[in-house]
Amino acid sequence: MLRRAPAPFTGSSRTKQSLAIRSWLALSPQISVILFSQHHSAASFAKSFGSRALVESDIDFTFLGVPFFHSMVAKSRAFKSDIYVFMDTETILLPDFVLALNYAHNLDDDWLLFASPRDVPNFPFYLDEDRKHWLKDGQRIRIQELQDTLGSSWQWSCCDSRMVIAWNNGVMPLHHGVLPPFLYGKGVYNHWLINEALSSGLRFVFDASWTISNIALGDSRRQSNHLVKSSNVSDIEKGSWEYDCNSHLAAVYGLSSLHGFNYSAVMKLVKCDGQYLLINATEDFLHTYAYKKKSLWKRHIPNCWRSKTTLACVVRTIKTWNETSGCSLKDGSVHTKTLKLSFSLESLLAITADENKTVVLTVAGYSYKDMLMSWVCRLRHLRITNFLVSSLDYETYQFSVMQGLPVFNDPSAPSNISFNDCHFGTECFQRVTKVKSRLVLKILKLGYNVLLSDVDVYWFKNPLPLLSSFGPATLAAQSDEYNQTRPINLPRRLNSGFYFARSDAPTISAMGKVVRHAATSGLTEQPSFYDTLCGEGGSTRKGDNRCVEPGTNLTVHFLDRNLFPNGAYLGLWERKNVKSACKKQGCLVLHNNWISGRVKKLKRQVISGLWDYDITTRMCLV
Template sequence: MVINADIVLLNDVMAAMRKVHESFRHWVVTAARWDMPEDFPYSFEREMWAGRGHREHEATIREFVRTHGTLHTYGGVDFWAWNNDDRTPVPLVKETVPPFSYGRGKYDNWLTHEIIASGLREIVDASEAVTAVHVAHSYSHVVESAFTKNAAGLAGKSFWSTRVNSSWELFANIHLAHTHGTYANQKGTPLHVPVKLMNCLEASANFLCLQRRLRPAVCSCEYSSSVAASQTDPKLSAKQQQWTCGSVASTNVTDYTINPIPHTANSSSSSSSSSSAGTGNPANSSSSSSPSSSPVGLPHTMEQLLPVLARRVPDGQGGELQVVTLVAVTAGYAEMLMSFVCRLRSLGLASNLLVAALDEDLYRFAFTQGLPVYYEQASEEVKHMRASECGYGSQCFRHFTKLKSRSVLKVLKAGYSVLWTDVDIVWFTDPLPDLLSYGSGTLPIQSNEPDANLPGTGVRRINSGFYFARADQKTVEAFEAITAHAAATKLSEQPSFYDVLCGEAGELVAAGREECVWKNGLRTVFLDRARYPNGAVHGLWEQKDVSRACAKVGCSILHNNWISGREEKMRRFLMNDMWHYDAERHMCVWEWHGKVPPLVRHGGDGIGRVETSEGAGGAMQRKRVRKQASAAAL
């Protein structure tokens, strides 16, 4: 069963499922809920689940709900219950379920419609037989709960809207509903379900009967004659002199196109709040709006997201820093981004993650995945280059890498410190406390030196894939110099880090220390390669159990570099059980799933497919079944 957390099912749901189970081999039960006001006079804990007599109390509650409540018939669906047959398992739907934001509209209608359209199971509307109670409530708990503030996967206490309607989540859900499967506006309500479960008509009957609807949803007033009140009870329109059974909102897929680029200030300010859900530019999307009182506007911008996501930490000098974890990728690395995000979620470290999209396709992908993402508009300069054609080391590749440090510089100038990480890095622990310990005036950064016996400060041995940049004047000046140096070369951005911070020949390396000192006094500290290893040092990736080997040397992170190309990186992740995203199902992979998922790259970039298969003795073995010519985007 899947059920919304604010729904209470009374015991009559068991009788309903027994009846349906006796009648059909593969089935799904759903129902409209009963809405009750906030001053609902009963406590479910006290009246139903506190000792003897609970059945009598439940009967009292059921009677009260059905005589004083309103059957919610506009389309909201709050639970689905179904049976599982291990001998002949049958899915609910033929379509892959998109990554909806649950509780924000359309996902329930989409799922109900696709169950009906797939025809794999008999779906039954039990609205008249099941008492599903919903008591009106506020959404203050979304902001106030410790879970929202700290839990894995939630992008900060205000990124997820506290209002159920005017929100970016609803916009995304409508977009997903209209672009996946066969859903059309206002389908997928309980009234569209072809079979209805109800009390039998005989007055003395104390059992349930099934009825097949020949024309489902032809009458939205269908429930009105059998319940005390419903949302779609017929009303006489004096103006039109006709009876109506409620009204429904119309959504057009063309109104829910994901636009990565913000409108101008004038167009943004002219949009009305009434149309905010459909334009992609709500009136409250101005960067001056308060993130604590308004949902994040569309499209997401860096300026909007920073104050919402930033993690406040002591700066070691009596003040505090506002820190974001920043990544920047193109669409070619979409699945690797999600695997990285899933890993952070499993560690409870995703709450301050900010994604800079280096092309429009990545923005659209990340937005529909529910990530706090903005489009790096400097990408417009290289928009003519196809990211899928940017092979590793190509001139195109180098142009895109230079956008990373430019993104960091913008965040620093906005007053936010940056924990920069590439998405091909595995995190094992939270690195921020250790990085903060280096103090102000420092730039802790990873070394790319593969030989553990040599200093990490060798010429051009900076790895710009992992570092912590404080939002102070010295660091800003250094990044201005780095971006200017990178813009004047035909190389990627990484050599510019070393040439600026340590000197082209290493002349700024401090004697006897793993650091360089720049002209303004900024100390670039090369991180310990046992705790922050690159992809070659200590031979960690060659170990039979990479995670255990990392734990032995005390890794905080492990970089999957010193290997060419995206496909090889992904293969290495997969072979070492470090891939955490199921691209086919748009889901994170958790240990309790018990199986490594297939990796499927989406999009027309000619990327191959990696699948899983069972080996001898049940051990999971991975093999590449197809590899087409493809090029890494970044």
């Protein structure tokens, strides 16, 4: 089974990818293709290949649409296959690929193979409609003739990320430890995986570059940049930070972070005199197919068993290898101490905002990083991508960058934020909450509507369609009132952890008043919201669910608690099955507030099943 995260299927990229995938499917009826993509063009493209090509979008992607390699590998296990192959969609495969895999499939050991790409500046061949024969200028051409024609022009790229990597569905894992959240197509991860597999010694690892024609069309860096989803991203912005992120992960994860491997020491699969051989150029090591039942990395074959023609073939291979070797993870990996997105707040807003110029904003510190990711995973599951993260500290910013989040650092955020003692009622909490209203006001002034949501708000459905239905000069906010018989707009019952604000003059003016009031208050920002917008003691309340700020005529609408319940309403968090109870009630969100302490809050949410992130694998739960 072949897998790849493709670029959008448009223009010249579509032509190349179509030819490449046709070449894969032509090799064997047992080959199927999985395309990891969120792009709208993927489904129609895959449909043209029938049932043998599928699109899988239910994996983790960055905010730019770049898939995570560890999520792709994990998802591949859901598809039953004897052999898994990861490769570039602008790579042509020839029949020698299947022959090499058949050889590997007959090995008694669990294995991992890789094949470096061969760059071809011009590929004048194409397949007929039945995908049975290669053509050039309308005439059939034999595979050997095709390879001979290309052999004079292709160039080896042993350090290129467009490797073919394959492994059997065996008993042993690929390596010890976990696979880091590498960004696919952004370098390093292939070499890291090979080095980790070698270091772990759990599988037999060999280089099949001489027996697999991995013909690469186009430039790897340019192609990988096509993965990004937004036309608002410049080439500079979608540049080195992603590669730096992968280098950073490679440097801090796994055994290979301590030392590099030189590929000249890796066993190589070659074919001489019609027979597959495994050789090690540095140890005068040769192994034939006949000795497959031996331990491949320990058994030597006597020199007298080698024919002259075989030795000549081996010598040519070693000579070719010496001319192309020199690639190792250690050479290409730099431990990047500081990771930074090349985006300003303005550019992030332009990339992430939806068609109504609306963004979902959350603010988080490092002690809540796991809850942040559970919140993000939930939004991803709901196909909500117009969110932004404001980090309260350097650690959260770095973590968010590595998780592919659209994050920005607020220079006005307070320092020395307590890890465990920054919950409601603490002095730390008072300082942190005032950051949120300042950021909302800033974004409103930039022309974007804002839905502010704390990370402890669990989303069952997308609330934006309902919230957007409120007209201009209206701020819709959650109520903190838990008594079922009392009005929901009583004094200081406005919850500033979930509200929707429009970018219009009355809202901007009223939010400015809130920010100024909070700046001189010794409390959190929440009382400032109510006292400013509804008057002290609720003097401008209207009915049971509204109030009006007289200076701007802004209406504050307190949201229906059955749809937007707070943490104490109806005792929902104490129900045996919280998710079922909320769905039955029709909740759009559920706030995990009215509980004191970070640890208690986390425990309650995890135990309830309203948790969507695996902290061990750094992946969203399915």
